[in-house]
Amino acid sequence: MAPAPLSDQLDIIIPTIRALDFLEQWRPFFQPYHLIIVQDGDPTKTISVPEGFDYELYNRNDIERILGDKAWCISFKDSACRCFGYMVSKKKYVYTIDDDCFVAKNPSGEDINALEQHIKNLLTPSTPDFFNTLYDPYAPGADFVRGYPFSMREGKPTAVSHGLWLNIPDYDAPTQMVKPTERNERYVDAVMTIPKGTLFPMCGMNLAFDRDAIGPAMYFGLMGEGQPWGRYDDMWAGWCVKKITDHLDLGVKTGLPYIWHSKASNPFVNLKKEYKGIFWQEEIIPFFQKLTLSPDNKDVFSCYLELAEKVRSGLGHLDPYFTKLADGMVAWIECWKKLNP
Numbered sequence: 001m002a003p004a005p006l007s008d009q010l011d012i013i014i015p016t017i018r019a020l021d022f023l024e025q026w027r028p029f030f031q032p033y034h035l036i037i038v039q040d041g042d043p044t045k046t047i048s049v050p051e052g053f054d055y056e057l058y059n060r061n062d063i064e065r066i067l068g069d070k071a072w073c074i075s076f077k078d079s080a081c082r083c084f085g086y087m088v089s090k091k092k093y094v095y096t097i098d099d100d101c102f103v104a105k106n107p108s109g110e111d112i113n114a115l116e117q118h119i120k121n122l123l124t125p126s127t128p129d130f131f132n133t134l135y136d137p138y139a140p141g142a143d144f145v146r147g148y149p150f151s152m153r154e155g156k157p158t159a160v161s162h163g164l165w166l167n168i169p170d171y172d173a174p175t176q177m178v179k180p181t182e183r184n185e186r187y188v189d190a191v192m193t194i195p196k197g198t199l200f201p202m203c204g205m206n207l208a209f210d211r212d213a214i215g216p217a218m219y220f221g222l223m224g225e226g227q228p229w230g231r232y233d234d235m236w237a238g239w240c241v242k243k244i245t246d247h248l249d250l251g252v253k254t255g256l257p258y259i260w261h262s263k264a265s266n267p268f269v270n271l272k273k274e275y276k277g278i279f280w281q282e283e284i285i286p287f288f289q290k291l292t293l294s295p296d297n298k299d300v301f302s303c304y305l306e307l308a309e310k311v312r313s314g315l316g317h318l319d320p321y322f323t324k325l326a327d328g329m330v331a332w333i334e335c336w337k338k339l340n341p
């Protein structure tokens with residue numbers, strides 16, 4: 001059997017406080033890949049990994065041991081802990097998925113190999129500078145439409161592939177509360193590049209990225225225990241990532257592949273985690289929109305450190321938390337460099 005694409009260049013990273021039985025359904029697609037499991041919560045709990053998978057498992061004790069006095073920059077009791085896996089991976093690509101996400105079926109009833117679609121998304125260019133109205137021009141059966149400048153058809157390298165979810169949509173708590181039974185049944189057969197200059201709400205549930213190109217910007221922030229907000233881990237990373245991919249002339253795609261999101265988390269618990277973010281983001285988004293990165297910064301590390309200082313000076317007035325978050329961003333880069341000399 002031919003090896004799965006990129007099986008030696010991609011790690012699958014799973015944050016978990018539950019069980020990993022969901023891997024059984026993914027076995028045909030995931031077995032050739034190395035898994036990095038980030039066990040959150042009580043490190044004395046044993047998480048069993050189904051037979052036949054090649055994996056590393058890290059719990060909180062491991063994070064403390066490996067990062068020492070900087071371990072505080074990795075969240076505890078929040079799915080944001082997954083970013084520790086990005087740091088310890090040694091591969092060029094990363095795919096991260098939640099443990100309540102299963103294999104979805106396309107309209108023809110076939111199982112969707114989400115990983116394969118993400119890899120296609122990452123290995124084909126993006127079109128951030130000029131929108132192609134027929135969606136992904138590199139997809140089979142599609143192309144650039146009339147009027148698309150030929151000088152721009154080479155596109156730009158893709159740094160992020162943002163997949164979507166059937167069944168339980170990734171709604172915030174207020175939306176979930178007013179629409180508790182809403183399910184996403186719409187399969188939209190499209191992959192689009194998010195235009196340059198536009199931010200987006202990045203969900204960490206079904207996400208792949210070029211770790212060399214943008215990994216150091218994929219810090220999921222300070223969330224969970226002891227922190228004033230949660231469920232903004234992936235959002236924070238997405239805002240930082242999009243500013244940097246725009247600056248470095250890289251692309252971000254969203255759309256296919258779909259996974260089947262099986263479990264709706266508790267909207268009341270979620271509201272307690274999210275509520276500060278719901279009003280903070282009305283100030284944070286304009287902050288990111290207005291922000292420009294220095295042309296002197298031409299790599300992800302220098303861009304991210306510039307962002308950290310701009311967060312410190314531009315958001316510190318909102319809440320002292322943002323000063324701590326800026327420190328966390330710096331500590332994250334120091335840890336990344338230490339683990340990836």
Ligand SMILES: O=c1ccn([C@@H]2O[C@H](COP(=O)(O)OP(=O)(O)O[C@H]3O[C@@H](CO)[C@H](O)[C@H]3O)[C@@H](O)[C@H]2O)c(=O)[nH]1
Pocket residue numbers: 014015016017018039040041076077078079080081097098099100170203204205224230231232233234263264265
């Ligand atoms: O304290 C925790 C809670 C959860 N996890 C693991 O993280 C993922 C997501 O958890 P869950 O499916 O319960 O939460 P959702 O609301 O569906 O997740 C979405 O909201 C974002 C929260 O930031 C998340 O990125 C989205 O996927 C599961 O694998 C849990 O096991 C954890 O590690 N620690």
Ligand SMILES: [Mn+2]
Pocket residue numbers: 098100261263264265
């Ligand atoms: Mn979930």
